[in-house]
Amino acid sequence: MKYEELKIAFGTETGTSESMASDFHELCKQRSIDSELVDLSEYSIDHLKSWKNLVVFVSTWGEGDPPGDIEDFYCDLEDLEEGELSSLSFSIIALGDSAYEEFCGCGRKMQEFFEKAGAKAFLPRVELDADDGDESSFESWKDDFFAVAI
């Protein structure tokens, strides 16, 4: 089992990221992957420091901003010191709309903050565009994830 104690987290404004995270959690459960669905608005950076494996589904609002109720979590990410997330492996599924200038800005910056603090991406970030609705990159990501998960 590669992704033990997997947290499947979401940050959402209108529920799309939550619903995708929940569907992905179901797929993990069907494959007996040790996983937990996590609403980031209910957690702090201290929790993050103790997590080992993490997939984050997160959308972008405003002009490249995080969903409102994860603003505190997101702001604290900026203040992390190098090495504070060295135990964390993660991958980000960023939701956005290419009609906006800061396409997937929150997911992109979240990845920067994680990596600056020493976390390692186990799969490249996926960026989903609500404008074209094409989810083929996420389908490939899931194939790659499950190919090594079990």
Ligand SMILES: Cc1cc2nc3c(=O)[nH]c(=O)nc-3n(C[C@H](O)[C@H](O)[C@H](O)COP(=O)(O)O)c2cc1C
């Ligand atoms: C008012 C508004 C502002 C938005 N700002 C951005 C943005 O700056 N960058 C981006 O990529 N997407 C932006 N989006 C698109 C959302 O991120 C996209 O619709 C996403 O799928 C919503 O996911 P959620 O339901 O999980 O919050 C915006 C959407 C709205 C309605």
